[in-house]
Amino acid sequence: MLITVKNLDVGYRDKQVVFGASLNVDVGEFISLIGHNGAGKTTLLKAVCGFLKTEGGQVIYKGADITNRSPAVNVKDGLSFVHQEKSLFPNLSVLENLQLAAYAVGKAADIERRLKVVYGLFPILQERERQMADTLSGGQQKQLAVGMAILVEPELLLLDEPSLGLSPNLVKDLGGVLKEIQKMGTAILLVEQNVKMAISLAQRIYVMRTGQIILEDTHDNMMNRENLWDLF
Amino acid sequence: MSLFLLLLTRGIITGSLYALLGVSWGIIYNTTRTFHFAHGFIYTLTSYIILLFVGISVPLIPSLLFGLLAAILAGCLVEYLAYLPMRVKNASQLSIFLTAMGIMIAGQSLIHLIFGPDSRPLTGFPEHIISFGMITFTTIDLFTVVLSWLVIGLLFAFLGRTKAGMMIRAVSSNPEKATFIGIDSRKIFVLVFGIGSFLVGIAAFLSTLDKPANPHIGLGALLISFITVFLGGVGSLKGAVLGGMILGVAESLVIIVLPTEYKMMVTFFILFLVILIKPEGLMGKKNA
């Protein structure tokens, strides 16, 4: 397994949000995490990446215990995260945003090749290279955020509800791009509110409710499932 | 008409200095969101250090360099020893403001105690009058405008074209994300305090060439600094430059309409209105 999360407890001050959550993602796998709003999906993701402290449990990545390790170190180790909001530098240009993303892993020399990859997936970003990030449309900003996250050539990419605010067409395109990224060898852990999309893209699906993981199932089983309401 | 041109010229000259003051405080505020009120003390300190060295017969340029060095050092120390520990403890805006005020008052009082209250002029710069038809100004005025814009230009070049400059802009733009990608905010904060103090030191130098220094000049400079930033736009250095020019020219031209006593009042009234109506300033963005 590329990453294993064991019995993670996460809370804010005195309010616990995630109760003993366990999941895993294998190398190159596409995993989705679904569940009702407020179930703790974002909190779980943030704790895995080191943005939030855990109260208990473990995160094992590439054989090493990375529980509570800082996000900056995790990025260098191939663990990249796309936030729901505020994931860009709005007053800087598209190119500068990407350059800064590369800064995180200190591989500025390799940036030309990596930029080609990102521009290949998101051609519009190359068109608008010199534009300020906050002048891009919502969908384009999402593309930039994902572009920044894959610039560092991560082994595992975590995304928090990337389809939020996107039109259905853009959502479909995004799904296609994520599949392309998976083909390049990156494992993906996707938290999505668009349940059908999350299920159709993934090989395995976890369901969360009231802070707990209540189900783990395969793509086929979930696609054929009669009643999704019971999971929410 | 000639009065208008004269006042306009005056306005442009003061406006240039105000623009410099604005960016000196603006770069600190935009990046760190700290109400650095001790900035006024750095201004006074620089003037006095320069005067000290000139007083012992050190030539003007090395004295200036010593003054700037003192400014940078003092600015970085204020951040490192005073603001940083308070931010770490989540101190309120008011607490940080009062600490800054304390530094300002204690610092300027100290200067008063050491150097006395009398005004001290800075001599040693060739002072001649230049005339272009109806417009007159001095070499010091010319030097002020040229150096101010040169330094402002250098600042923008630094921010736009260097890696350090980009990192500063990143921290300004999204401080959380900057930390997440591994930028050391603490170092960046100290850096901008250093840069801002350097800039205000230059402004102090230019001002003292023109008008003698006294222990209390810092407050006026400080007020101009942040009025300029808030007028022109929080989060935008270009806005600070614009704000400085507008303030300088407006202050000068207002004399046509109102008696001189009302000058300061007008400046503050403008600030009062700006905060009430559009607190993010002319070129600022909401939640910048």
Add this chain to the structure above:
Amino acid sequence: MEYLAHTLNLAFIFVVLTVSLNLILGYGGMASMAHAVFFCIGGYISAIVTLNLGCNFLIGVLMAVVATAAVGGALAAPFIRVQEEYLILFTIAFQMVVFHLMMSLYNITGGDSGIFGVPSPRLFGIVFDTPVRFLPLMTIFVIVVYYVAFKVTKSPFGRVLKGIREDERAVSSLGKNVIQFKVIVFMVGTGIAAGAGGIFAHYTQFISPAIGSLDESILIIAMVVLGGTANLWGSALGAFLLIIIPEILNFLPGASDLIVPLRGFIYGALLIIFMRFRPEGLIPEYFHLKRTERGRQKAGISSSPKVMDVGTPKAYQAEPGSEGPILEVKGLSKSFGGLKAVDDFFMGLERGKITALVGPNGCGKTTAFNLVTGFLKPDGGHIRFRDKSITNLPAHKMPQIGIARSWQDVRIFQGMTVLDNLLIARQNQSGERLIKLFAMPWQVKREEQENRKAAALYLNWVGLGEKGFEIARNLSYAEQKLLAIARLLTTEAQVLLLDEPSSGVDPNWVEQFMGIIRDLAASGKTICIVEHNLEVVRGISDTVYFMAEGRKMAQGSADELMADPKLGEIYFGV
């Protein structure tokens, strides 16, 4: 002796200024850098009135207080509208504008020379023209000010202020007009400062703009902070320290020339040391709280209140039935920019029933919730409660008519006791109106006792009866959620709107929590919940409204809706 009296008089004036600013800053939460200006204005009004009308100084001072409080009230509105981070700057700008104005209006104010010959106070034939003679007058003034300040702060009015300091929106949602409270506190604070100004002018027989400068305002703020915000005795200590310490310098040999900068240096250093190392001031509020606990014990109120048996409160009796929904929403709409968040929305809440509002992200249910509870103004449509229109009713009026809401993030007042959290939720308290507070203290006391009984009742109902005097922040999260429910009940509102009530509830406790909400409905309350956790929705709701794209897509029981494939497509995507 005269010198000592003079120093004391000076210190007392600053005590009054510090206390009055503490009311505005420490209790009202407004960082005003302009306090000295009101002090100065008061002095000028009293001086000008007594000089031109020849009346007694008391009239002059009274006019100063009233006129300045009125001006303060008029100015409070812009003060309050300005965001917190700009407030310091805004009040500095105001301070400087007025200061420079006073310096410029030579004909009225005498410019920076000021006005001489302000008459000394005259009472019962005695002229109080020396510091020693003035001292008793000053002492009485300080006592009066302290009386007023304590009355204001240790009352239901003060309790609301405390809530405002912590969480304005929560206070609003409990039926209090936050802006009104802030304006009143501001008026009281500036009025007192003006009174001090008047007294000072008659004491020194002179008034000039110098006492209204930015430096003076900052000095007063420093005194407040030094003594501790929201700590009235501390204010006296702060004022004394910052007046006496520099005065001691007068005794240092050879210091006369350097007095001003020396004082400046010490005062600046004190500011730095305190703010950097002890920002809570000399006497922290926590210490104060402990003493209050002992005070309560002395008053005969035990720390763990016994269960009070006062029978069923009227809220528990089912409402006499009338036809139709108690709350109706018709054609409600709201747009933000070009986006229509709520579009022609219809909903009706039946008495004694639990209605749930569900829908995918962005469907508009939160916006609809905020529209119905008065936190947003609708662009179109109607809201009717008990057959009366309440369409544009502001949020703080809702509990007053019987509609109350809870918050997803609880929002209880962490720094207050559990009991105070509930007491603040009682409606129509005389003690929250200053005039009644001072004029009819017996009524205030009586109401307070009745309110305590009601609060204790609701506290017992949720099972927190033992924790009445516990500080709210010490409660566990689950207990805080219960407290929030008790607080809602304490408003005696008939209609309760709960925003994601199960949020943050741990899985072991969800069942119990659902039971509590069911009990609320059983006792006659009408409940509406916005929920994402469909297990909770299935478990407790009588009717479910399914929203998408700002409109009601379907209405029915949970089972009915979840059997509809079209709704499934909307909720889960295609």
